[in-house]
Amino acid sequence: MRRGNHGGDDLFSQLCRATHEDGALLSEQDIIDHMSFLMMAAHDTLTSSLTSFIGELAANPHWQDRLRAEVLALGLALGAPSSFDDLEKMPLTEMAFKEALRIKPPVPSMPRRAMRDFSFKGYAVPAGTAVGINPLFTHHMKEIWPEPDRFDPLRFTEDAQRGRHRFAFVPFGGGAHMCLGLHFAYMQAKCFARHFLENIEVSLEPGYKPDWQMWPIPKPRDGLRVRVKAV
Numbered sequence: 001m002r003r004g005n006h007g008g009d010d011l012f013s014q015l016c017r018a019t020h021e022d023g024a025l026l027s028e029q030d031i032i033d034h035m036s037f038l039m040m041a042a043h044d045t046l047t048s049s050l051t052s053f054i055g056e057l058a059a060n061p062h063w064q065d066r067l068r069a070e071v072l073a074l075g076l077a078l079g080a081p082s083s084f085d086d087l088e089k090m091p092l093t094e095m096a097f098k099e100a101l102r103i104k105p106p107v108p109s110m111p112r113r114a115m116r117d118f119s120f121k122g123y124a125v126p127a128g129t130a131v132g133i134n135p136l137f138t139h140h141m142k143e144i145w146p147e148p149d150r151f152d153p154l155r156f157t158e159d160a161q162r163g164r165h166r167f168a169f170v171p172f173g174g175g176a177h178m179c180l181g182l183h184f185a186y187m188q189a190k191c192f193a194r195h196f197l198e199n200i201e202v203s204l205e206p207g208y209k210p211d212w213q214m215w216p217i218p219k220p221r222d223g224l225r226v227r228v229k230a231v
């Protein structure tokens with residue numbers, strides 16, 4: 001059905017109609033592989049990071065208020081769409097989302113294989129060795145991130161970012177296969193934050209500390225029990 005030219009500009013329909021350079025359609029297995037990859041790469045990463053973002057805003061009401069003030073200052077009618085320009089005017093929201101990505105990177109570790117022999121900190125690593133890259137570890141290195149468990153979006157002011165190693169913050173990986181969707185992810189996060197904050201106030205029950213499972217993708221074991229109230 002989706003193979004035919006019945007319209008539909010969603011990604012699944014487009015993949016069904018996409019062709020190789022010789023004009024042949026993608027095989028069904030190719031389409032399944034692309035869709036499975038995207039559900040993990042684009043959907044699960046966002047659901048994980050938006051959940052930790054909301055958890056941090058619930059635990060840090062002062063930041064929640066600051067972000068809500070930024071959202072309300074846009075002066076948009078309730079439910080009206082957000083333009084690219086509106087999203088540009090949400091720097092604090094972007095900083096707070098980055099801080100949530102730092103504390104709980106949705107891809108906490110990445111598998112790699114050494115292409116050639118190399119050494120790292122005195123350890124010889126022969127070609128072919130499986131190597132685990134661990135953003136979760138990097139994001140909690142005290143020498144780079146003082147008080148690493150503290151939620152502090154000010155770590156992402158332009159000034160603060162300038163002096164930092166370029167691989168100190170790697171929620172989207174790095175190098176040739178760095179996330180293709182990272183700008184889209186920030187846009188989605190800001191759209192979400194805008195609609196959420198203009199409608200909802202979120203808080204944690206006193207004494208409640210969410211318990212997170214970090215692998216393979218961070219998620220709260222109990223579903224994150226928050227209190228919500230209409231703004």
Ligand code: HEM
Binds near residue numbers: 181
């Ligand atoms: C907060 C949200 C996201 C996070 C944390 C994230 C994280 C990552 C990471 C760590 C990688 C590199 C994996 C590796 O090197 O092994 C990656 C790759 C990728 N991501 Fe994302 N991602 C996010 C959202 C998205 C979205 C929304 C899309 C698409 C709409 C997307 C599409 C991709 C693609 C296509 C790749 C593969 C790039 C390549 O291999 O050349 N991601 N992502």
